[in-house]
Amino acid sequence: MTRSQGSLTPEQMAFYNEEGYLVLDQYLSAEELEGPKQAMSTKVAQIADNLYEAGLIKDKLEERPFKYRLAELFNGLTEEHFLKYGRSWRDRIPGYFELMSNSKLLDAVESLIGGEIFSNPVYNVRPKVPGVAAGAVPWHQDKSYWPDANANPVITVWIPLVDSTHENGCLHIKPRTHKQRVLEWHRETTTGTGYTALQESQLGPTATVALPVKAGSAILFNDRCIHMSTPNNSNEVRWSVDLRYQPTDQDPMPQHGAGFLARSRKHPELVATLQDWLASATTATP
Ligand SMILES: O=C(O)CCC(=O)C(=O)O
Numbered sequence: 001m002t003r004s005q006g007s008l009t010p011e012q013m014a015f016y017n018e019e020g021y022l023v024l025d026q027y028l029s030a031e032e033l034e035g036p037k038q039a040m041s042t043k044v045a046q047i048a049d050n051l052y053e054a055g056l057i058k059d060k061l062e063e064r065p066f067k068y069r070l071a072e073l074f075n076g077l078t079e080e081h082f083l084k085y086g087r088s089w090r091d092r093i094p095g096y097f098e099l100m101s102n103s104k105l106l107d108a109v110e111s112l113i114g115g116e117i118f119s120n121p122v123y124n125v126r127p128k129v130p131g132v133a134a135g136a137v138p139w140h141q142d143k144s145y146w147p148d149a150n151a152n153p154v155i156t157v158w159i160p161l162v163d164s165t166h167e168n169g170c171l172h173i174k175p176r177t178h179k180q181r182v183l184e185w186h187r188e189t190t191t192g193t194g195y196t197a198l199q200e201s202q203l204g205p206t207a208t209v210a211l212p213v214k215a216g217s218a219i220l221f222n223d224r225c226i227h228m229s230t231p232n233n234s235n236e237v238r239w240s241v242d243l244r245y246q247p248t249d250q251d252p253m254p255q256h257g258a259g260f261l262a263r264s265r266k267h268p269e270l271v272a273t274l275q276d277w278l279a280s281a282t283t284a285t286p
Pocket of ligand 1: 126128135137142156158170171227228229240242
């Protein structure tokens with residue numbers, strides 16, 4: 001088989017399979033991030049309108065840079081305001097589809113699960129705003145969100161749109177924990193998010209690996225791999241997306257929304273188009 005642009009090397013595949021995660025450093029170019037950034041800016045403008053109409057802000061901060069605007073819009077507002085107006089999003093904005101369908105990303109995923117790829121409905125745009133407790137994500141396994149779905153392996157592809165650092169709350173992972181069963185989780189109750197969470201005592205002896213990475217890097221991980229992220233102690237938004245992919249013969253999890261056929265070597269004519277995705281259709285109509 002010839003290697004496509006974004007295909008993984010045998011060493012990278014072996015690392016992913018052994019460790020449960022893989023970092024692709026500065027994988028996407030600034031140009032490839034432009035579409036999703038535009039989509040996020042569109043959403044931030046809508047949030048500014050909503051906050052303004054609700055009488056919560058007097059200035060929509062239209063001239064402020066991408067990195068700062070959303071953080072500054074919520075300056076002086078409460079956790080409840082953030083949960084209501086600013087939490088993770090799953091909107092149908094074309095720039096997100098562009099990213100989810102990025103051929104380099106799909107090449108990497110294909111290296112791991114083959115060429116029949118379904119984009120799982122669970123994808124999140126995460127603006128981690130400074131000083132908001134809901135931004136920090138507790139230790140968990142993604143599979144705790146779909147424990148009964150016959151959907152292993154789901155691969156999460158986590159991409160920061162700005163540099164992700166210790167200060168602004170980068171991802172942390174427990175390598176090799178994907179080889180165990182799904183652990184019993186609880187719903188955390190302090191942040192109002194309902195995140196699934198594990199107790200400290202369940203984490204085992206594996207040392208934690210912190211993963212600060214540059215904008216456009218991609219961190220791939222298995223849905224049983226234990227991970228978390230720390231609070232944002234900077235003054236900028238830690239923008240990221242987490243996308244998920246699985247083989248087409250797995251549960252499409254409609255209870256979480258509509259995913260879509262992202263790549264098919266067997267039936268390329270059925271791969272969902274932007275119009276299909278905007279209409280929430282999972283494949284193209286042949
Ligand atoms: O982006 C984060 O801070 C956490 C992401 C995460 O937990 C996930 O993608 O499952």
